[in-house]
Amino acid sequence: MxxxxxxxxxxxxxxxxxxxxxxxxxxxxxxxxxxxxxxxxxxxxxNSEVIHSGIYYPKDSLKAKLCVEGKNLLYKFCEKNNIPYKKCGKLIVAVNKSELENLNFLYENGKNNGVDDLQILDRKQIKNLVSELNGEYAIFSPSTGILDTxxxxxxxxxxxxxxxxxxxxxxxxxxxxxxxxxxxxxxxxxxxxxxxxxxxxxxxxxxxxxxxxxxxxxxxxxxxYYCKGEYFKLSSKYKNFLNHLVYPVVDKNFHSLGIHTVLDLSGNIKLGPNSFYVDEIDYSVDPTHIDEFYYGIKKFFSFVQKEDLSADTSGIRPKLQGPKDDxxxxxxxxxxxxxxxxxxxxxxxxxxxxxxxxxxxxxxxxxxxxxxx
Structure with a gap:
């Protein structure tokens, strides 16, 4: 043996x-x-192939500490080994004032975790970054990025x-x-x-x-617990439309980061993932879920039409957090x-x-x- x-x-x-x-x-x-x-x-x-900055997780948790440390290690590794990546930055966008409390919570939480480059933007500053984006306030995270996983x-x-x-x-x-x-x-x-x-x-x-x-x-x-997330892609006419990731505001007990824009290194755009618990591993995408993605993107970019979306791929996350858990x-x-x-x-x-x-x-x-x- x-x-x-x-x-x-x-x-x-x-x-x-x-x-x-x-x-x-x-x-x-x-x-x-x-x-x-x-x-x-x-x-x-x-997954979304995102290099996260460390905003979301409770202070001193392994997720917070290892994300902040890992982000820096990952950028250095990519640079040293010619792994394609882009430090594109991310906007977490409050579309109305009712989301401002949770946005401020995320901002303070990120700072407490050692994410020291976060900025709070108003509507005008948002428009300066993404002119077509609807939003009252946003967190801008310059150190968020994407890579070729x-x-x-x-x-x-x-x-x-x-x-x-x-x-x-x-x-x-x-x-x-x-x-x-x-x-x-x-x-x-x-x-x-x-x-x-x-x-x-x-x-x-x-x-x-x-x-x-x-x-x-x-x-x-x-x-x-198996938590499934599906993705829908945007029509190729939107290729290179965005230079930054756009995320919604989540509450303090989030199970996912919400349906957001997903950029690849070629400029293509996907939306997702949604989030729901399943009993079996199955990577099919249900096309009837399109409305969830359409309305998820519509609040940020009102000109997107439902016919611009099509089912793409999915993933399953191994979560210790059950449907009713914190x-x-x-x-x-x-x-x-x-x-x-x-x-x-x-x-x-x-x-x-x-x-x-x-x-x-x-x-x-x-x-x-x-x-x-």
Whole structure:
């Protein structure tokens, strides 16, 4: 049976970032196991590709701290490695004065989290940035941006492989057993053939399936809810119409950031995501949901017509926050207290997981090995 030092379950952006961080920090045998045929096939590739600034999350939460740290790390990584990105900035727009209280809350919350470049704009200043945008007030976040997520993940995988990290695709972990000081993982391939690997350290970054992986060791504390978000695209006639992201104001107990504009690096515009809980993973888009997107964009840009919209894609977020729950933070925990030394769970890594990925990897490294200068 093969023996490795570190096994990472899941090759989404979090698993890849951990593989990259560990493989450049240590001379250890590292194995990444992924159930799909390649990296980033689920939540990591089905999102808005936004680099968030850190406005929304409660002060001192992991989401707040890792987002602010991760944003800076991500921009540096993109610059160093020629990953396409654009620091386009974001407007969070109050369309009437009734939204001003929540807008001011977000502004103060962002400042408390260390986002030091936020600006409050009035109607005239909004028009100076986006002349067609309807809004009474807005927060402008200059450090929000977008990136090519696929190129980012591709580079993480490439560098990890260059550092000796092994990747096992089309294989799924189906059983984990605690040995004396190691873990035995049973792995099943697409032909239902099983094999085993023994690992000193196991990192569960399995995204949508991370709570199920934890349950394999009878760690039953975590329950994930699947929260689906759909996207509709705007007609190509709007290409390059916007230079900044436009978001609505959300309340303090938000479950999503609301339907907003989504820009890609070619200037195309999508709208989304909406947000609703589902029991099964299904990436189809319901075209009858078009009104939600149409009225979501219409309040900002009154000239957009319903026929300008068409169904595009969707993603599913692994949320610890149920439909009636308040804020839930990331769970990033080494489980020695439960009797599982060197087993790390990463549960509920939804937004801002992409932005936070490199910071999360450093956080996990420090959990296991302490701070390394």
């Amino acid at each position: 093969e023996k490795v030092d570190i096994t990472i379950i899941g090759a989404g952006v979090i698993g890849l970032a951990i593989a990259y961080e560990f493989s450049q920090s240590f001379k250890k045998d590292i194995l990444v196991i992924e159930r799909n045929e390649s990296f980033g096939k689920e939540t990591s590739s089905r 696929h190129r980012f993940m591709q580079k993480l995988e490439f560098e990890s492989k260059q550092n000796g990290c092994m990747f096992l695709y089309n294989n799924e972990v189906v059983e984990i057993e605690k040995l004396n000081s190691d873990y035995k993982l049973v792995i099943k391939n697409k032909n239902s053939e099983t094999t085993g690997v023994v690992s000193e350290i196991v990192i569960n970054s399995a995204g949508l399936y991370s709570d199920k992986i934890a349950k394999m060791l009878s760690i039953n504390d975590y329950k994930l 804020f839930k933070d990331f769970v990033i925990k080494e489980e020695t207290e439960k009797g599982y030394k060197n087993f790390v769970n990463l549960i509920g890594i939804e937004s801002p997981g992409l932005t936070s990925a490199l910071a999360i990897a450093k956080y996990v490294r420090n959990l296991l090995f302490g701070s390394i200068n």
